[in-house]
Amino acid sequence: MQTIPFTSTLFCKLLPPCAFFALLLCSSPARAALGGDASSIGTGQTHLLATARIERAATHTMHELQAATGTKVREYADNDGKVFGVSWQGPFRPDLRQLLGAYYETYLNAAKTRVGRGPVNIQIPGLVIQMSGHQRAFYGRAYLVDRVPQGLSTDEIR
Amino acid sequence: MRAPRTRKAGAACTSAVLLGLGVACSGSSGLHHNTIALPADNVADVFVDYGLIGYANGLFTTVTVCVPGSTSDCQTIDHVLVDTGSSGLRLLGSVLTLSLPAFTNDSGVGLAECQQFISGSIWGPLRSADFKIANEQASNLTIQVIEESTYPMPSDCTGTDISSPELLGANGNLGLSSIAQDCGPPCAAALGPHSENPGLYYACASATADGCQAAAVPLAQQLTNPVLFFSQDNNGTIFELPAIPAEGAPSVAGSLVFGIGTRDNNGLEQASVIRLDDYGQFRTQYPTNSTPTLAFVDSGSNMMLFLDSTTTHIPTCYDALHPDISDFYCPTATLNLSAKIEDTFGGATLIVNFSVANAITLFSGDNIAFNNLAGPSVTPSGQSFMPTYFDWGLPFHFGRNVFTAIDGQETPAGQGPFVAF
Secondary structure, eight states, rough: OOOOOOOOHHHHHHOOOSSOOOOOEEOOOOOOOOTBBHHHHHHHHTTTTEEEEEEOOOEEEEEEEETTTOEEEEEEEESBEEEEEEEEEESSEEEEOOOGGGGGHHHHHHTTOOOSSOOEEEETTTEEEEEETTTTTTEEEEEGGGSOOOOOGGGOOO | OOOOOOOOGGHHHHHHHHTTTTEEEOOOOOSSSSSEEEEEETTEEEEEOOOOTTTTTTTTEEEEETTTOOOSEEEEEEEEEEEETTTEEEETTOOOOOOOOOHHHHHHHHOOOOOOEEEEEEEEEEEEEEEEETTEEEEEEEEEEEOHHHHHOOSOOSSSSSSSHHHSSSSEEEOOOOOSSSSSSHHOOOOOOOOOOOOOEEEEESTTTEEEEEOOOOGGOOOOOOGGGGGSOOSEEEEEEOOOTTOOOOOOOEEEEOOOSSSSTOTTTOOOEEEOOOOOEEEEEESTTOOOEEEETTTSSEEEEESOOHHHHOBBOOTTTTGGGGBBOOSOEEEEEEEEEEEETTEEEEEEEEOOOHHHHHHSSSOOOSSSSSOOOOOOOOOSSSOOEEEOOOOHBBBBBEEOOOTEEEEETTEEEEEOO
């Protein structure tokens, strides 16, 4: 086997700070994605999304989708109907390609430079992606920094 | 490459052996149960060392896999991470040179899995192998080979691909969770409208881009904690690591004992039993008079991950050249703290003392094993959003015997799942 000499740098010891946490895939149906149009949120619910709840606020509308897998997905749309934030929590992670839409590749590229297997905190210009949790209990959210409506705290994307 | 086998507590063994005790080497702490089992059929060596990439607190062991039924077509693989935070054996395809048969479903179609971890996903086919560790064996075990290109990763297997030695930091992962299967009943459920099946497993009819389709896989065929399939000592495990100094150690050797109360070397003794919920969780209060937080024990977490900086008033580290150092706590002086651990169902509560040292200080030397390495369970800007938790990671294991009883398995202290220490 290969032996990589230890170089006593912070970098080396920073690697995998976390468990090999098992998290399962949710093969979720097509739905509105980050940066996309909220108008498809309702119609996008196919087989795995059992219930929906909608909360309207002055600054935005929150669509809550409950998958049969037990995972809850929330999408936050501004008053022009554009999705500026998404969040998820539950035993399985939703399909990030569908949830992040056009930003999925951006996420992959940003994640490549990140070492470590602990809580994820990707903050790049315009985009924040955070993930945490453990085996069978996972949390995450992503939002477009510049598209969060004025007057709305990012704490509300949850 | 093996770590030095020297057991730091070796000198203490003699008297115990002379007394005929089944275990030896009293740990340095008199407050909790800590013995290091001597070599036996149910005892595997484990060690913390620089490993493949030199990261702190990686706990490794060596496993052997054989072509099912063969005693000669075998391969021994070292530096496999020992992880109570997941279930099942996964090996890197670049390391596994042995040709193992594909694991197929009842229709003869090969299976594969997209398993996700917090920071990404791993993808790879399932194979069958006879798995051996110490003198224990699980025959015809379903394992996963990752970083392997038999089938292209399906487009709905999302998240960063972490199936590389560089990102894994190990040649494989031996999942010894109290939760027997890596998915469980949801992945056995029929697929279709309103199915609870998350589509983790795939049946791969061909090696084309769409050749793998989500499939229901019965519990018995899922990736499972292999201990469950041993013919004996199959109700759980004990991690036995010696105490280490506050400044850390360059390497640590200990024992991984199979079975709980099945032999004279794996009794619970005075260990406190903490029963777990369906997610492998119990409760922890820090400070001890605060609201309980969800908690779990995980040998695969290389630090204690607990709460967040705002709640603990412990600053995270900062280094402009290494932004990921903010994963760790950096108190100006080492903190000696106490937390209360509670059984899920109103049983035992116990106070656990632990320390949090400045991670940058710890990393400035040549040590690699630390009992006081910690960080927040959520990132600073995420703390308002995500629930915090208390992950009793590898640092918690030094100087303790940590028992993990598998879900549904009988032990002298009742049925799993539980942890005890």
